[in-house]
Amino acid sequence: MEHSLEISLHQNFKEAQLAGRYLPIEVLESLVINLPSVFEVRELGKSVEGRNIYTVKVGSGKTKILVWSQMHGNESTTTKAVFDFFNFLANAEEAKEILDHTTFLVIPYLNPDGIKAYTRENANVIDLNRDARDLSQPESILFKQVYEGFQPEYAFNLHDQRTIYGTKNYNKTSSLSFLAPAYNSDREINKNREEAMQIIALMNQKLSKYIPEQIGRYDDGFNLNCVGDTLQSLNIPTILFEAGHFPEDYDREETRKLIFMALYHSVKGIMGETQYNFSIEDYYLIPEIEKSFVDVVLRNLAIGNKIVDVAVLYQEKLVGNRIEFLPFIEKIETNISLFGHREIDFTHKKIENAVADFKVGNLLNSVKTETEIFSLKLTNY
Known part of the structure; x- marks a missing residue:
């Protein structure tokens, strides 16, 4: 029964204007500026080519969660799920409790030029996820302004991964991957990284019933120029979400649903503090991903x-x-x-x-x- 309720939850709030792999930037911008009044939409700044970048704030709770998607322009699955989640927050009965507990600040897309051209990099051919310390690009500078101003308690970094990844020892495609990024080169575990691991373990338990043995753990090699590693080093529990391949789902509509459910369960877990029921060991039981x-x-x-x-x-x-x-x-x-x-x-x-x-x-x-x-x-x- 729980399975069917969760699936119908996504179907009820799926954003009909978004489908497939290519999301026209004009459609995305229209959706952002026409969000219901419960959302506070603000123009954050401009991309290299002068396109608008927005933040969307919603909720009044003490727990602050920063979410951003499509810093790589050709990674669109999580953006679809973000707009589905907006619909849920605006319309679901249980959303009021979530919004009383939580304040979300969301950048629905950080790289509008890359979205337009369907490229990983921005218009200057720079990978924004390798620019966290160099801050060579206007999009990277804007992002730093956001996290410094908002001071989040949690950070969700949303991406797509390639079809080449499988879960180690299971010989199955990795439809979702997660990572609690390292905060130093020794990849030590402090309190903040441990909490990110616990939230991931919670999501793994909830989602494994849909995709058994298809959830993987991303490599935690340390690079301070990666956004997630930087935020983790600033003592913000940070989670990398990677939307992968589901069999016969090259438009990634099934994976979109899984990312929506991952957002839902992570937020519900944080709200109820149920992530503390999980351990570091539970996190490391999630199989590593490999190029298989x-x-x-x-x-x-x-x-x-x-x-x-x-x-x-x-x-x-x-x-x-x-x-x-x-x-x-x-x-x-x-x-x-x-x-x-x-x-x-x-x-x-x-x-x-x-x-x-x-x-x-x-x-x-x-x-x-x-x-x-x-x-x-x-x-x-």
Whole structure:
């Protein structure tokens, strides 16, 4: 019963104007400036190319949570979930209790230029998540102004991760990953980092019933120029949320739902202080993520006089207002150990493609046999 109630909770508040992988910046801005009056919307400043960056404040509680999304412009899943969460806070019956307890300050998107171009970096080709100390970019300076002014008790750093990640020892895709970032190079655990770990352990318990063995723990290598590491070093319990791949969900609508539920359970846990029921050990029981997947594996291809496997990774290309996933050959080997989100076995099938088609780095839209054409390209995302 609890499962169905949580799923319907998201369906009731899913923002209908947002879907797929590419979110037009014009649509996002319209949604922000037209939020209901319960939200305090403020123009924070401008991006490199002069686009508006906003903060959205809601709630009157003593517990202050800072949330930001899409500091990487091509990582849109969590932004969809943020607007779903806005709808929940504005309309759900239980939201009043949350807002009486909590004050949220949200940057729905930090990198509008990257969103427009569908690039990880900003318009100056700088990764904003490697600029926390250098502060070379206007977006990074604005972000620092926000956390210094707001003085949050918790910080939620929302991202997407690539399809290549799986959960170690389980051979399953990592649909969600979390991290309590390190605050120093020795990756020691202090009170603030421990609390972030406890909240993650809580989310893992709540969400594992939907995606067993598909929640991973992100690498905690220390880099003070990363925003999460900087905030953790300032004694703010900080959590990295990574929206990953769910089977046959390249538009990441299933993962969107999971991020919404992660936000919901983390906030409810903080409000009820139930994160303290979990330990550091519970956090470390979450499996590490590892690079164990590619998008497609073509097994047992007869190419020339060899039988090989071919690993394919999609490159995302913005075409108009949609994303095309272009299949490029990543690796050609005998018995590739990586898993494919899609696997096709060509045992005893005669391949009609030219041998020259099968080279690392080549675009491979399809594989032809005597009887079938296997298309590898994805569209309409």
